Ligand SMILES: CC(C)(COP(=O)(O)OP(=O)(O)OC[C@H]1O[C@@H](n2cnc3c(N)ncnc32)[C@H](O)[C@@H]1OP(=O)(O)O)[C@@H](O)C(=O)NCCC(=O)NCCSC(=O)CC(=O)CCCCCCCCCCCCC(=O)O
């Protein structure tokens with residue numbers, strides 16, 4: 001797994017473990033043995049380490065953390081030390097990425113050169129660990145403590161130019177990096193190695209170590225409260241400044257071992273792989289990402305340039321695809337274009353994009369009022385108002401004007417995809433593409449497969465989703481799909497708690513302490529109480545209910561008396577400066593608990609004869625989160641979600657669920673399914689009229705197994721009639 005070849009008097013060691021040359025046991029062994037062989041061979045004068053295929057090694061093999069193989073001899077520390085101790089010059093020739101253990105290997109080398117587009121970094125904090133093969137000890141010795149703190153605690157990638165400026169790279173080379181590495185190695189083969197072994201160097205900005213580390217510690221605690229890895233990184237970097245390498249590495253190892261076995265690291269690593277699994281779809285009948293070829297997409301169109309549509313247009317333009325935007329009238333078209341131009345101007349102002357690139361990107365946009373202009377596009381994404389009649393009208397029109405193999409997609413957040421598709425003569429080429437707001441920023445795409453959607457449509461939409469920078473999750477068709485469906489019991493319970501004894505800030509505090517950045521009632525204020533009021537009215541209408549009658553809507557979980565009372569008083573949320581909270585002024589972000597709201601709630605309870613009680617935080621926590629999780633299990637048992645990992649990715653990327661718990665399903669596995677089922681059954685008995693407390697059959701079955709069933713096997717117990 002590391003190829004050894006000689007080119008004249010240069011030994012070239014290629015890490016060879018496709019696709020990203022992760023440093024699994026055999027690669028480490030190969031590198032270790034290669035250095036030993038080169039050292040022993042008198043004809044070898046210098047050594048080049050590089051990566052086969054598309055990249056230099058991108059780090060330790062994450063899967064080996066759980067299996068324990070990461071510790072097996074030679075572990076990565078031993079490999080890096082072996083390289084550094086070599087008596088012949090060793091040059092790292094970096095192309096693609098040198099991340100984590102890959103960068104550590106290169107810091108063990110005596111020289112580092114990189115291609116113009118290479119990137120380096122320590123992304124370990126993202127998977128709950130630290131650069132534990134000397135990274136926290138060697139990097140500050142090369143570039144100083146301050147930039148090391150930034151790079152290691154942020155996990156960000158550093159481009160070649162910046163890496164050269166910092167001193168991580170000794171040279172940037174054009175052309176083939178291995179050829180250049182060989183040339184470079186020959187040019188230094190007679191240079192003394194004294195001064196090139198990083199572990200022997202001093203940290204340059206050591207005098208400021210305390211001040212730098214104190215401020216970095218305060219910053220990581222503020223930014224990522226509760227996360228173990230960034231704190232351990234700062235601790236380990238402080239040690240680098242204070243102790244010789246041989247002692248520092250021991251402390252780094254001890255911190256690494258603690259992190260490796262932490263629940264946070266397991267959850268974050270689970271999330272890493274779940275995210276990569278998401279785009280690997282399969283549908284009943286067996287067609288899958290591996291068997292179906294997507295159609296090429298050369299151009300797109302978006303119908304409706306409002307809040308969502310304009311963001312969707314930007315995703316398409318950013319991917320370098322031409323996009324037509326259709327609006328209902330000139331006024332709204334102008335508004336949409338202005339919104340898009342404004343966002344690009346903002347990016348230019350912030351230095352995220354050059355003016356020239358913004359201009360070039362915007363030149364791909366073609367605004368129009370004529371549906372006929374869409375006749376040649378490959379994919380249309382509709383983002384008009386959430387109204388079935390209107391969407392059917394739009395799809396009917398699109399079906400007439402678009403070429404027959406064009407795909408027609410809807411950004412609906414709740415509506416029935418099959419009903420929308422029924423307005424066309426091509427239901428096999430209709431799909432949901434549920435973007436999250438703001439669409440240009442949020443990574444998640446919930447792609448909804450209708451009953452007649454063809455596998456090739458799924459393949460094409462999945463490929464397009466990846467091209468526009470999203471993580472696509474394929475789900476089945478039901479009201480709210482997976483994400484919004486699970487949101488419903490969560491927000492319902494949050495509001496019902498208000499009637500029983502809690503106030504908005506008490507509910508939100510519990511949820512925010514759990515790690516969801518904004519509690520459900522603040523979210524209510526953010527989206528607008530008028531919006532949720534209208535949704536309740538529409539859903540009630542669809543179900544043939546009178547939304548003003550408690551007896552009608554309560555059994556369907558559509559009874560929100562506190563929200564209604566606030567709405568009727570014109571408290572529509574942030575935008576009016578008052579909702580579940582008060583705000584300094586309309587549009588302000590800081591939610592302030594409002595005694596007036598507490599009076600409204602108390603008054604409502606008196607009128608209804610409800611004895612308010614003190615609700616313990618644990619009850620708030622369980623009622624909001626466990627009801628949501630129960631619904632997640634229902635999406636699995638019905639085959640709406642294909643895998644628990646998909647449910648988790650939807651909540652991690654779409655709703656701000658804390659990544660260090662892995663997502664609602666992974667979190668459930670950590671609670672223990674038996675215990676979870678017991679609590680859900682308890683609330684079901686207490687609130688038998690609330691359908692969302694009916695325990696999921698899948699959860700019940702899993703909870704009754706003699707031994708806990710690993711999450712990856714839950715699917716074997718779910719429905720055989722997948723609606724995906
Ligand atoms: C690199 C990327 C940016 C590439 O992105 P992209 O091209 O989009 O491809 P992907 O789809 O992401 O990936 C393709 C494919 O590869 C898989 N993959 C990627 N990275 C890894 C990996 N690191 N390990 C395993 N597999 C990986 C990915 O899953 C895909 O496969 P698929 O899932 O089948 O589709 C991007 O991939 C990326 O960002 N990757 C992650 C990079 C990363 O996080 N690197 C850091 C890893 S952690 C690390 O390096 C740790 C260390 O620094 C130190 C380890 C020290 C160990 C020492 C332990 C011993 C200490 C104790 C001694 C004391 C003795 C005692 O007392 O016992």
Ligand SMILES: NC(=O)C1=CN([C@@H]2O[C@H](COP(=O)(O)OP(=O)(O)OC[C@H]3O[C@@H](n4cnc5c(N)ncnc54)[C@H](O)[C@@H]3O)[C@@H](O)[C@H]2O)C=CC1
Pocket residue numbers: 303304305306307308309326327328329332383384385386387390394411412413414434435436437
């Ligand atoms: N707002 C949000 O946070 C999210 C909304 N969605 C969904 O996205 C869709 C759009 O929502 P928003 O962008 O928020 O609404 P919006 O009100 O901001 O924009 C809708 C746009 O559609 C245009 N429009 C209406 N009829 C049209 C027609 N016949 N032809 C062309 N354009 C037409 C309107 O002029 C308006 O600009 C809805 O289905 C909504 O459920 C999905 C995810 C999140």
